[in-house]
Amino acid sequence: MRFYVITFVFLTISLCHGQNSAPIVPNVDLRKGLSEKIGNFSVELLYHTSNVQAKNSNLIVSPITVWTVLAVTAEGAAGETLNQINNVIRVTMRNRDLVRNEYKSIAQWLQVKTSVVELAKVNAMFVDVGGLPLQDFIDSAKSDFDTDVVPLNFTQSELASELVNRVIANVTHGRIAKLVDSSYFANSRLILTSAVYFKGQWTVPFNASSTTKSPFFSEDGKQIGEVNMMYNRYTYPFANIPEIQSRILELPYGTENRLSMVIMLPHPGVSLEKMFFNFNNFTLDKMFQELKTAREDYGDDEVSCFLPRFKIESNIDLTPILRDRLGIVDLFDSSKARLYRMARMPLYVSKIIHKSEIEVTEKGTTASGVTVADFSNRFGVTTFNANRPFSYMIIEKITNTIVFGGIYQEPSLY
Numbered sequence: 001m002r003f004y005v006i007t008f009v010f011l012t013i014s015l016c017h018g019q020n021s022a023p024i025v026p027n028v029d030l031r032k033g034l035s036e037k038i039g040n041f042s043v044e045l046l047y048h049t050s051n052v053q054a055k056n057s058n059l060i061v062s063p064i065t066v067w068t069v070l071a072v073t074a075e076g077a078a079g080e081t082l083n084q085i086n087n088v089i090r091v092t093m094r095n096r097d098l099v100r101n102e103y104k105s106i107a108q109w110l111q112v113k114t115s116v117v118e119l120a121k122v123n124a125m126f127v128d129v130g131g132l133p134l135q136d137f138i139d140s141a142k143s144d145f146d147t148d149v150v151p152l153n154f155t156q157s158e159l160a161s162e163l164v165n166r167v168i169a170n171v172t173h174g175r176i177a178k179l180v181d182s183s184y185f186a187n188s189r190l191i192l193t194s195a196v197y198f199k200g201q202w203t204v205p206f207n208a209s210s211t212t213k214s215p216f217f218s219e220d221g222k223q224i225g226e227v228n229m230m231y232n233r234y235t236y237p238f239a240n241i242p243e244i245q246s247r248i249l250e251l252p253y254g255t256e257n258r259l260s261m262v263i264m265l266p267h268p269g270v271s272l273e274k275m276f277f278n279f280n281n282f283t284l285d286k287m288f289q290e291l292k293t294a295r296e297d298y299g300d301d302e303v304s305c306f307l308p309r310f311k312i313e314s315n316i317d318l319t320p321i322l323r324d325r326l327g328i329v330d331l332f333d334s335s336k337a338r339l340y341r342m343a344r345m346p347l348y349v350s351k352i353i354h355k356s357e358i359e360v361t362e363k364g365t366t367a368s369g370v371t372v373a374d375f376s377n378r379f380g381v382t383t384f385n386a387n388r389p390f391s392y393m394i395i396e397k398i399t400n401t402i403v404f405g406g407i408y409q410e411p412s413l414y
């Protein structure tokens with residue numbers, strides 16, 4: 001039996017500290033436009049990546065960086081290679097200019113630096129001095145996709161790898177320190193990267209003295225391990241979304257209410273896979289709409305939130321996922337790739353890899369919840385207990401961009 005009780009009797013005492021002073025002003029054009037496209041791509045990527053992973057393992061990806069690399073690649077692609085990429089990143093020949101413009105706006109919103117929240121990104125293209133790409137492609141990568149172009153001598157592979165690693169380590173504050181080694185440069189002509197760094201303190205930190213060792217359950221209710229479960233009671237925006245058979249909770253970062261983690265906890269007995277599948281008929285925008293409504297209607301209601309403290313590192317070869325699951329086939333095929341708008345020499349993509357890591361603690365960063373039974377619904381408080389597999393996303397709320405997304409289902413006592 002699962003210890004799982006929900007009550008919908010809400011606390012009605014107004015808590016002033018629960019109200020955020022500065023309401024965010026959503027950018028509706030972006031949310032309905034490119035953000036929704038990237039959002040759909042993000043959910044699809046998460047779904048397929050988790051499917052090809054070892055069963056029941058945790059996952060972290062940054063979908064926006066994958067989207068960006070594909071979008072820049074598309075600028076140099078033609079024919080079927082281009083069609084296949086566009087299809088996956090939701091770009092058409094007709095909306096291409098609009099996408100470029102909207103990307104510029106999104107890129108601006110993905111830069112935040114306050115004392116409690118930092119979000120930074122760098123797109124960089126490392127090119128061999130022995131064979132520079134075409135000027136039109138360089139211009140487009142720079143102006144439309146905010147990509148720095150760095151010429152390197154690929155023959156000096158040690159130096160080249162050091163420099164690439166230094167650029168990525170710089171933006172990630174050393175958390176991703178070794179992206180490539182010198183062997184990368186043996187056959188490579190060009191290396192395209194997109195990196196993002198996020199650090200945020202919870203608006204309301206968890207109290208470390210409330211963290212307790214607690215059981216964690218599988219999707220079908222068996223105890224599969226233990227986690228260090230953090231606990232907090234706060235007026236978190238919360239919604240039940242029958243369309244995706246899940247409940248969602250928003251944990252805000254910082255003081256500006258611009259960045260949040262959203263935890264999506266499938267209903268008991270519903271798998272993460274089923275939840276993601278439901279997105280075929282549901283949009284992230286609707287999900288955020290529900291949270292907004294919840295904020296307005298039940299903004300004073302407290303939620304008891306149980307979330308495991310966790311740390312996840314993912315190192316994923318995205319090539320088979322993009323090729324076999326999403327249908328970007330020609331790009332990875334040396335006989336079929338058409339990238340002649342990128343460079344004079346024939347190019348193809350040998351692999352696309354992805355590394356991410358996330359750390360969720362009482363102070364901040366990323367979160368999802370788990371708990372044992374003895375929360376007290378005496379107070380008529382809703383309990384959100386992430387003590388079984390859940391998905392989490394870190395979103396920028398002006399544009400609804402998913403900066404990071406992932407899955408937690410393999411408990412550990414982090």
Ligand SMILES: *[C@@H]1O[C@H](CO)[C@@H](O)[C@H](O)[C@H]1NC(C)=O
Pocket residue numbers: 129130153154155156
């Ligand atoms: C790149 O480095 C190699 C080996 O040091 C050197 O022979 C070559 O001239 C360099 N190429 C350029 C364009 O500087």
Ligand SMILES: *[C@@H]1O[C@H](CO)[C@@H](O)[C@H](O)[C@H]1NC(C)=O
Pocket residue numbers: 169170171172173174
């Ligand atoms: C990244 O490089 C810039 C300029 O070289 C420097 O000012 C900054 O402190 C570096 N950031 C980190 C996190 O190392």
Ligand SMILES: *[C@@H]1O[C@H](CO)[C@@H](O)[C@H](O)[C@H]1NC(C)=O
Pocket residue numbers: 207208209210
């Ligand atoms: C955390 O909880 C402990 C024990 O309940 C309490 O003494 C302490 O004041 C709390 N700390 C904060 C920062 O709320």
Ligand SMILES: *[C@@H]1O[C@H](CO)[C@@H](O)[C@H](O)[C@H]1NC(C)=O
Pocket residue numbers: 033036037040090279280281282283
């Ligand atoms: C995103 O996916 C939803 C659900 O499949 C669909 O209704 C919507 O039109 C898609 N939006 C875009 C921009 O592709």
Ligand SMILES: *[C@@H]1O[C@H](CO)[C@@H](O)[C@H](O)[C@H]1NC(C)=O
Pocket residue numbers: 243281
């Ligand atoms: C999709 O959602 C709409 C509106 O919520 C619903 O009427 C319809 O039955 C759903 N379709 C499927 C295939 O689930």
